[in-house]
Ligand SMILES: Nc1nc2c(ncn2[C@@H]2O[C@H](COP(=O)(O)OP(=O)(O)OP(=O)(O)O)[C@@H](O)[C@H]2O)c(=O)[nH]1
């Protein structure tokens with residue numbers, strides 16, 4: 001058990017920027033242990049008034065695009081500006097490839113040794129659907145601990161990148177030239193989510209291909225409907241390896257924030273994100289609670305069988321289950 005006093009001191013240390021406290025708070029919030037749920041909730045309550053001041057960035061890119069190298073470069077640059085930076089690295093493949101996290105640790109080795117940088121890998125295996133909520137909570141903890149920039153990183157495959165787009169203010173899509181990747185990006189709808197597209201590996205003999213890719217992105221962006229009236233997505237290039245173009249990326253991110261401050265767009269966006277997430281969570285938890293009941297599960301199974309065996313229409317089966325649940329709630 002965690003006593004109220006322990007929780008208070010954990011919150012106080014975290015707000016004071018203590019890294020050990022931040023790591024412990026993250027472990028508590030990530031925990032699925034039933035005894036940890038209540039203290040985790042109280043901790044989040046305690047720190048909420050200290051959140052909201054950080055820039056929330058998301059970055060995605062296919063494996064090998066250079067995300068880790070880029071974050072090391074960007075993170076290092078932000079440190080030179082006197083900013084504190086936290087990186088939450090979501091790894092959807094972690095149960096199978098623990099090596100990937102290990103790889104990230106070594107690739108971001110410079111950053112992870114810095115006093116004002118904090119890197120947290122988030123394995124997603126095991127908690128289906130829960131990753132978004134956890135990531136959001138981890139971001140809030142980083143903000144309360146005084147980090148100026150909080151970056152969520154994920155591999156650009158599947159649902160995970162759509163999910164993080166709903167957690168951040170500014171969404172960066174890291175791309176590379178060639179091999180039809182540019183088309184893939186456009187097809188998969190990443191472009192509709194990206195606020196800034198950065199084409200990495202703009203160095204050596206890649207340069208010409210990168211310029212071509214940049215043009216393609218620019219022209220496809222120009223015909224796309226805008227996500228926000230205040231912001232026209234930009235296409236930039238950089239070399240994370242040579243640490244070139246990183247300052248420009250940051251300056252465009254700052255531009256994004258300046259533009260989005262108009263009509264309080266950012267405040268509206270964040271509020272909307274929070275409400276959407278809450279709505280989704282309430283729906284999920286309510287469903288979970290209902291289906292945790294044996295009798296409801298049983299009724300549901302029966303209804304499925306009825307429809308499967310053509311003994312009932314889907315409409316009748318749906319009505320049956322719904323009425324059953326409502327009836328139980330009334331008693
Ligand atoms: N030439 C060149 N190579 C780069 C650049 N950035 C990264 N690389 C190389 O590309 C490879 C992949 O880079 P990572 O940073 O590990 O890429 P990642 O996107 O984090 O990859 P995953 O973690 O596997 O998803 C490494 O060999 C890097 O050295 C760059 O700007 N130029």
Ligand SMILES: [Mg+2]
Nearest residue numbers: 067068069104
């Ligand atoms: Mg990586």
